[in-house]
Amino acid sequence: MRTSTPARVGQYTALLAYLVFLAFPFLWLVSTAFKPPRELGSLHPTWVPKDPTLANFRQAFDEQPLLHAALNSLLAALAAAVVAVLIATPMAYVVARRRTRLAKAVTGWVVVSQAFPFVLLIIPLFLVLKNLRLINSVPGLVLVYVVWALPFALWMLAGYVRAVPPELEEAAAVDGAGRVRTLVSVTAPLLAPGIVATALFAFITAWNEFFFALVLLKTPEKQTLPVVLTHFIGAEGVADLGPLAAAAFLATLPSLVVFALIQRRITGGMLTGAVKS
Amino acid sequence: MRTRLLALVVLLLLAGCSSGGTRDDGRITLRFQSLAWQEESVAANEQLVKEWNATHPDVRVEYVQGSWDSVHDQLLTAFEGGEAPDIIHDASDDLADFAYGGYLADLGGLLPARLKSDIPQRSWETTTFGDGVYGVPFLQEPRVLIANATWLRKSGVRIPTPEKPWSWAEFRRITERLSGPGRYGVAWPLKEPVSATLNLSLSAGGQLFHRGPDGKVTVRFQAGDQVVPRTVHDQANTDRSASPTTLGSGGSDTLPGFFAGRYAMVPLGFSYRQQIVQQAPKGFDWQVLPAPAGAGGRTQGVSPQTLSIAEDCPHKKEAAEFLDFFLRPPNMVSLALGDWMLPTGTEALKDPALHRTKDGWATGTALAGHLRPAPAQSVRGYPEWKDKVATPALQEYYSGAIGIAELRRRLEEDGNLVLARYQR
Numbered sequence: 001m002r003t004s005t006p007a008r009v010g011q012y013t014a015l016l017a018y019l020v021f022l023a024f025p026f027l028w029l030v031s032t033a034f035k036p037p038r039e040l041g042s043l044h045p046t047w048v049p050k051d052p053t054l055a056n057f058r059q060a061f062d063e064q065p066l067l068h069a070a071l072n073s074l075l076a077a078l079a080a081a082v083v084a085v086l087i088a089t090p091m092a093y094v095v096a097r098r099r100t101r102l103a104k105a106v107t108g109w110v111v112v113s114q115a116f117p118f119v120l121l122i123i124p125l126f127l128v129l130k131n132l133r134l135i136n137s138v139p140g141l142v143l144v145y146v147v148w149a150l151p152f153a154l155w156m157l158a159g160y161v162r163a164v165p166p167e168l169e170e171a172a173a174v175d176g177a178g179r180v181r182t183l184v185s186v187t188a189p190l191l192a193p194g195i196v197a198t199a200l201f202a203f204i205t206a207w208n209e210f211f212f213a214l215v216l217l218k219t220p221e222k223q224t225l226p227v228v229l230t231h232f233i234g235a236e237g238v239a240d241l242g243p244l245a246a247a248a249f250l251a252t253l254p255s256l257v258v259f260a261l262i263q264r265r266i267t268g269g270m271l272t273g274a275v276k277s
Numbered sequence: 278m279r280t281r282l283l284a285l286v287v288l289l290l291l292a293g294c295s296s297g298g299t300r301d302d303g304r305i306t307l308r309f310q311s312l313a314w315q316e317e318s319v320a321a322n323e324q325l326v327k328e329w330n331a332t333h334p335d336v337r338v339e340y341v342q343g344s345w346d347s348v349h350d351q352l353l354t355a356f357e358g359g360e361a362p363d364i365i366h367d368a369s370d371d372l373a374d375f376a377y378g379g380y381l382a383d384l385g386g387l388l389p390a391r392l393k394s395d396i397p398q399r400s401w402e403t404t405t406f407g408d409g410v411y412g413v414p415f416l417q418e419p420r421v422l423i424a425n426a427t428w429l430r431k432s433g434v435r436i437p438t439p440e441k442p443w444s445w446a447e448f449r450r451i452t453e454r455l456s457g458p459g460r461y462g463v464a465w466p467l468k469e470p471v472s473a474t475l476n477l478s479l480s481a482g483g484q485l486f487h488r489g490p491d492g493k494v495t496v497r498f499q500a501g502d503q504v505v506p507r508t509v510h511d512q513a514n515t516d517r518s519a520s521p522t523t524l525g526s527g528g529s530d531t532l533p534g535f536f537a538g539r540y541a542m543v544p545l546g547f548s549y550r551q552q553i554v555q556q557a558p559k560g561f562d563w564q565v566l567p568a569p570a571g572a573g574g575r576t577q578g579v580s581p582q583t584l585s586i587a588e589d590c591p592h593k594k595e596a597a598e599f600l601d602f603f604l605r606p607p608n609m610v611s612l613a614l615g616d617w618m619l620p621t622g623t624e625a626l627k628d629p630a631l632h633r634t635k636d637g638w639a640t641g642t643a644l645a646g647h648l649r650p651a652p653a654q655s656v657r658g659y660p661e662w663k664d665k666v667a668t669p670a671l672q673e674y675y676s677g678a679i680g681i682a683e684l685r686r687r688l689e690e691d692g693n694l695v696l697a698r699y700q701r
Contacts, residue, residue: 041556043537063316119350126358135360211347215354218308218362220342230344234314235368235582236469237527238552 032245056242069228077206080145084202092157110151136218149202160194310343310362318615356380363590369403370580376411382586383409387597400621403650412583416618418547422566439643448569452518455541464523464540470671476578481571496692514677548617565637578651658699
């Protein structure tokens with residue numbers, strides 16, 4: 001069925017509006033990062049700074065250990081993404097392929113667990129980590145991030161597993177491949193976009209996370225980027241806007257770069273034509 | 278896969294075991310979590326810690342940069358987990374739960390006489406809960422009027438001084454006179470309407486919270502309590518001399534309009550001057566004026582910044598010695614200058630740097646003697662009363678959606694129901 005021209009124009013207009021809506025905060029952040037203080041206080045702000053400056057970046061780096069914090073964030077986020085995917089992939093396979101009551105119960109529990117506010121969990125979690133001597137350590141933070149990302153990663157990957165036709169695995173079995181060989185050679189490559197997307201989700205969640213990092217990390221050399229960013233904010237929400245924008249802009253770059261590098265892997269269509277329907 | 282996972286968990290545990298730990302060389306280490314955030318303020322804090330460490334080799338203070346954002350939750354978790362910093366920077370209105378919860382040390386017997394006598398009793402009241410003193414109030418800021426000096430000069434209105442401020446009625450008349458099409462005499466940033474209203478209401482003789490002989494607190498919205506809300510409401514809704522759009526804004530949000538000549542005055546905390554100095558267009562002439570006064574004189578409520586010692590701290594005596602050093606008059610001055618606030622210490626307040634006319638320092642310093650504990654300081658249940666009753670009621674009143682009678686009914690009837698639950 002072909003889409004009529006007016007409908008298509010409408011679709012593209014809606015898409016463009018959505019893109020503008022998504023891009024506006026980031027573009028505004030970039031603009032703010034290069035503005036001198038006097039332009040920040042203008043009633044008629046401009047997209048392009050009249051007098052662009054790098055002073056905000058200099059001040060941000062002078063005042064806070066941004067690079068060190070970024071490294072901590074990167075370490076925590078990468079570790080969390082890798083571990084979450086390693087654990088979630090086999091779990092998701094079982095949940096998706098075995099249509100048992102237990103699998104359904106697990107899926108239900110995963111959805112319910114997402115409703116827990118983390119403020120409810122933070123004190124027990126803190127005590128558990130303290131007993132494990134994992135307070136004020138990046139591994140402790142990674143453990144929390146993995147636990148936090150796991151339910152959603154499991155739920156997300158299970159959907160990808162269900163999208164892989166079981167007939168492909170059956171065909172591999174007919175050809176003499178064992179279960180492990182089938183999983184490694186047939187299912188895993190087809191799951192790659194899902195795995196990448198899930199890893200990206202876990203990475204960005206961990207990269208942006210603030211509250212757990214604030215509570216669990218005590219010493220400055222362990223703090224992550226979101227925690228360090230709040231050092232530009234004072235009581236009652238007053239902020240040193242220029243350096244904050246500069247630091248926040250830098251903080252968004254890794255996520256963008258990671259996404260740009262792997263977004264091709266996420267695109268669908270890899271299964272197209274795999275099965276003759 | 279299982280073997281790998283097991284190895285990973287073991288690795289994580291081992292890595293965790295290697296982190297943290299305490300010194301075993303006999304030296305005491307105190308962790309000081311500071312919430313200083315402005316460049317000069319952080320520098321002043323770090324410098325003082327450095328000086329202390331240079332002169333006290335056996336008691337090392339470790340400076341930890343904290344954050345005002347979520348500080349209450351962060352501290353609560355740290356207290357519950359027995360991992361709180363030894364020395365804690367916070368604000369007096371955040372201390373009640375920690376003090377009553379037994380998380381903070383009573384400083385009564387720990388602080389030296391010099392520090393006790395240097396800070397006035399009215400300031401100590403902000404950190405006194407029950408029979409104990411749970412923090413040293415050291416920095417505070419009055420609410421002032423930041424004014425467009427050129428506009429005021431041209432209008433010919435009487436310029437108020439700390440000795441002779443405007444009355445609330447005079448303030449209303451003047452803002453009306455300064456207003457015109459698209460221009461307002463005042464822009465009230467009332468994103469947080471409760472603390473601003475309550476603290477300024479002390480100047481009109483307002484009290485709102487009344488403690489009975491049985492120790493129970495009730496809300497009574499009397500004539501003195503109504504002066505400030507009525508003024509704001511009438512400026513915004515009757516005289517059109519207050520911008521209606523800023524009533525839901527934060528202080529920083531009003532500055533662009535102020536610089537652009539839309540508002541003649543903005544009531545702000547004293548420390549906002551730092552942002553004004555940074556952001557004001559070249560040649561913009563501004564000045565600091567005292568807030569209007571009423572039956573209560575120039576009195577204002579404040580919640581000072583505080584320094585406390587954790588109850589779990591094993592070296593309270595040394596921590597108190599550090600506080601004594603940290604809050605010596607010259608040090609208090611540098612901390613105040615760094616944060617663009619006023620010190621609580623009487624000796625520090627005499628420093629010439631705080632009496633300059635430049636950037637309005639002198640005006641603020643002249644108001645220091647009139648600052649009192651915020652009315653809500655010791656009221657149990659105040660946060661809930663504020664969030665559930667007072668904030669929506671005041672917002673609706675200021676926007677013109679409800680009248681003074683309905684505001685009174687909500688603050689008193691609904692408010693007292695909330696407070697009663699905390700006082701059974």
